[in-house]
Amino acid sequence: MNLQETYCSLSAQVRSRSQNSAPPALLLAVSKTVEISDMLEVYQAGARDFGESRPQEMMRKAPLLPQDCCWHMIGHLQKNKVRQVLTYASWIHSVDSLELLERIETIAQQLNVRPKVLFEVNISGEQSKDGLQVTEVDEVLQFASHCSQVIPKGFMTMAPFDASDKELHEIFGSLRILRDQLEKKHQISLPELSMGMSHDYLIALEEGATIVRLGSSLFGERIYNKPV
Ligand SMILES: *Cc1c(COP(=O)(O)O)cnc(C)c1O
Numbered sequence: 001m002n003l004q005e006t007y008c009s010l011s012a013q014v015r016s017r018s019q020n021s022a023p024p025a026l027l028l029a030v031s032k033t034v035e036i037s038d039m040l041e042v043y044q045a046g047a048r049d050f051g052e053s054r055p056q057e058m059m060r061k062a063p064l065l066p067q068d069c070c071w072h073m074i075g076h077l078q079k080n081k082v083r084q085v086l087t088y089a090s091w092i093h094s095v096d097s098l099e100l101l102e103r104i105e106t107i108a109q110q111l112n113v114r115p116k117v118l119f120e121v122n123i124s125g126e127q128s129k130d131g132l133q134v135t136e137v138d139e140v141l142q143f144a145s146h147c148s149q150v151i152p153k154g155f156m157t158m159a160p161f162d163a164s165d166k167e168l169h170e171i172f173g174s175l176r177i178l179r180d181q182l183e184k185k186h187q188i189s190l191p192e193l194s195m196g197m198s199h200d201y202l203i204a205l206e207e208g209a210t211i212v213r214l215g216s217s218l219f220g221e222r223i224y225n226k227p228v
Helices: 003-017 036-044 055-064 079-086 098-111 134-144 165-186 201-206
Strands: 026-030 049-052 070-073 089-095 116-120 151-156 192-194 211-214
Touching (some): 003 026, 003 201, 036 055, 055 079, 079 089, 089 151, 116 134, 151 165, 165 192, 165 201, 192 211, 201 211
Parallel strands (some): 049 070, 070 089, 089 116, 151 192
16 A cells, blocks of 8 residues: 555544544644655545654644644644744644643744643653643643633543553543543633554544544654754
8 A cells, every 4th residue: 555545544544443533533634754755645545634743843844834734743842942832833732731731832932933832741640651641630720721822622642652552441441431530620621531542542542532642653663863
C-alpha cells in the first residue's frame, strides 16, 4: 500500500471503530521525523490534522504545508517555547502543569489567538511519565474556566508501552470516567479524549477516544537519526 491508501484505510477503520457518538474520532497524523513529501501524500488523501512533538520541527514544516492544515503540539512543551508554538499550533495536547497553562494564556492574549488545549493526565500514576497527577487536574480546570483565550477541550493520556490489553482498557476507561466526573463538577464541556497511538488505538476507540494519534502505523517506523 502506498501512503495515500494507508491513510484511507486507517481513517475508514477509525471511523468504523468509533463509538456511536457523532462525529467519529479524528485520525491525527503524527508526523514527527516524517519528511514533507510524505506529509503531502497523506494531505492529498485528505489528512488536515498533523501532530508534532518538537516545536522546532513544527516551525520548520508548518510553512511548507498548505495553509488549511491544522497543527497539534503533542509533545512535552517548555514554557519558553510557547510563543513559537502558538504561531502555528491551534491545539496543544500536552498541558501538564498550571504554570504552563498560565503561560499559554498570557502569550495567547498577546498574540490574540484562541488555542484549544487538552490536559495531559498521568492516569496510570507511572513515575516516569509526563502529565498531571489526577489530584492536580482540579486546580488547572479551575484556572482554565477563568481564561479568556485558552479553550479547554478535554484530556490526553499516554499509556505505558508495555501495558496489557486489560490495563489499556483500565487506563483509557479511567480517563473517560474522570472526564465525566469533572464535566459535572465544573459544569463545563470537555468533549475530547486524545488517547491511543499506533499500538493501542483500537482499545482507545473502544473506550471512547475522540482523537487517536497515529505515527508509525501511518508513515512506517520512525528513523530518528535521519535529518528532517
Ligand atoms: C510519537 C507520538 C505518537 C505516535 O506514536 P506511534 O506509536 O508511532 O503511533 C503519539 N502520541 C505522542 C504524544 C507521540 O509523541
